[in-house]
Amino acid sequence: MIKQTIAVLGPGSWGTALSQVLNDNGHEVRIWGNIPDQIDEINEQHTNKRYFKDIVLDENIKAYKDLGEALAGVDAVLFVVPTKVTRLVAKQVAETLDHKVIIMHASKGLEPGTHERLSTILEEEIPADLRSEIVVVSGPSHAEETIVRDITLITAASKDLEAAKYVQQLFSNRYFRLYTNSDVIGVETAGALKNIIAVGAGALHGMGYGDNAKAAVITRGLAEITRLGVKMGANPLTYSGLSGVGDLIVTGTSVHSRNWRAGDALGRGEKLEDVEKNMGMVIEGLSTTKVAYELSQELGVYMPITTAIYQTIYEGKDVKTAILDMMSTEFKSENEWSTADAD
Template sequence: MSKQKIAVLGPGSWGTALAQVLNDNGHEVCLWGNLPEQIEELNSQHKNTLYFKDIVLDDKIKATLDLEEALRDADAVLFVVPTKVTRLVAKQVAECLEHKVIMMHASKGLEPGTHERLSVILEEEIPSDLRSDIVVVSGPSHAEETIVRDITLITAASKDLEAAKYVQKLFSNSYFRLYTNTDVIGVETAGALKNIIAVGAGALHGLGYGDNAKAAVITRGLAEITRLGVKLGADPLTYSGLSGVGDLIVTGTSVHSRNWRAGDALGRGEKLEDIERNMGMVIEGISTTKVAYEISQELGVYMPITTAIYKAIYEGADVKESILGMMSNEFRSENEWH
């Protein structure tokens, strides 16, 4: 693939790691953010110490506070901003963009209030004459491992297979591989909902339970997020792939996962506001739990793990009682979907 110019919106841990992948592939990368000290550090020291203490980035990766500058002459735009500001940033992009681009996002969540997936938000806010069909970049990936070029396999999903193939070529190299998929609903719901199950897996660990309980919550968690996804129009097979079970494994078993760490702290009895303050990063699983619980109630989808975590976070229920109650009350056939 010839050299492309990519605007990466959001210099968080994942945005920074993906910017490095794109730079490794010979593309021109411009990171856009709104924290002056972070942008200054990226440009002068080629570091992002807020997320990676010891990593020095290639000096070809540029950073800017000016969205117009980031978007100028870009071939593709990658959103990697928190769910709660995706719509706001999309509106700003729509105002600044002057030509058509390949539009991608690599965030995982559902919008509070509207319950919308992130690709839907981008479709609503950015006119179709300025963008391709949205390509979702999602799968089992810790930024902390991608930034040191560990082997990572994830998914590029779009209703337009050609757009997905473009993104596949854009990112793929010897350590970072993308597989294409056209099930956008499945890939996005898997990426968002697995964060809830990761909070549950972390909570079990914090409560002192071992691998048996972890396997149980991950496996039954996959069943319930598949139930909800299928109800929303997803292909159930997607949940057996990289963006489904793959992402659930990596997020539900690792100290790198902020959702797992948040659950672990909840299980140990820490208060949610303290956890969020100490983390210093967005914990998507917390807000996604509320959205998923509301959708499950609205559509009548059985989601006991999500319900247990919702009650512990939002209704002040005892974490141990909520999760153990859920585990002990679920008498169902294993292959029951409804």
């Protein structure tokens, strides 16, 4: 692929790691953010120490405070901002862009209130004459490993296969590889909902449980993620792939996962407000839990792990009590699909 110019919106850990991948592939990378000191640090020190203490970025990676400058003449735009601000940033991009680009996003969540997927938000806020079909970049990936060029395989999903192939070629190299997929609903819901299960897996660890419990929560978690996703229109096979079980394994078993660490702290008895304060980064699984719980009630989908985490976070129930209550009442068929089927 010839050299492309890409604006990466969001200089967090994942945005920074993906910027390095794109730079390694010879593309011009422009990182945009709204924290001036962080932008200055990237440009002057070539570091982003809030997320990576020992990593030095290539000098060719430039950071921008002005969105208009970052977007000028770009071929593609990659959103890597928290779910709660995706709509706001999309509005700003729509007001600033003056030409058609490839639009990608690599965030994982569902919008509170609307329950919408991120690609839907981008479709709503950025006019069709300024963008491609949205391409979702998602899968089992820790920024801490990608930034040191560890082997990573993830998915590029879009309703437009050509757009997905463009993104596949944009990112793929000797250590970072993308596989295309047309099931946008499946890839996005898998990426968002696995964060809830990771909180549950972390909570079990914090409570002192071992590998048996870990296997149980991951496997049963995959079942309820699949039930909700299929109800929303996803292909069930997607949940057996990289963006499904792959992402669930990496997020539900690793100390690199902030969702797992949040659950672990809750399981050890820390208060929720202290967990959020100490993390210093967005814990997407917490807000996604509320959205998923509301969707499960609305669509009649049986999601006991999500319900237990919801009760802990939003109803003040003790996490140990919530999980043990779930375990003591879960006498169900392994392949149930809805609340009605599970009774």
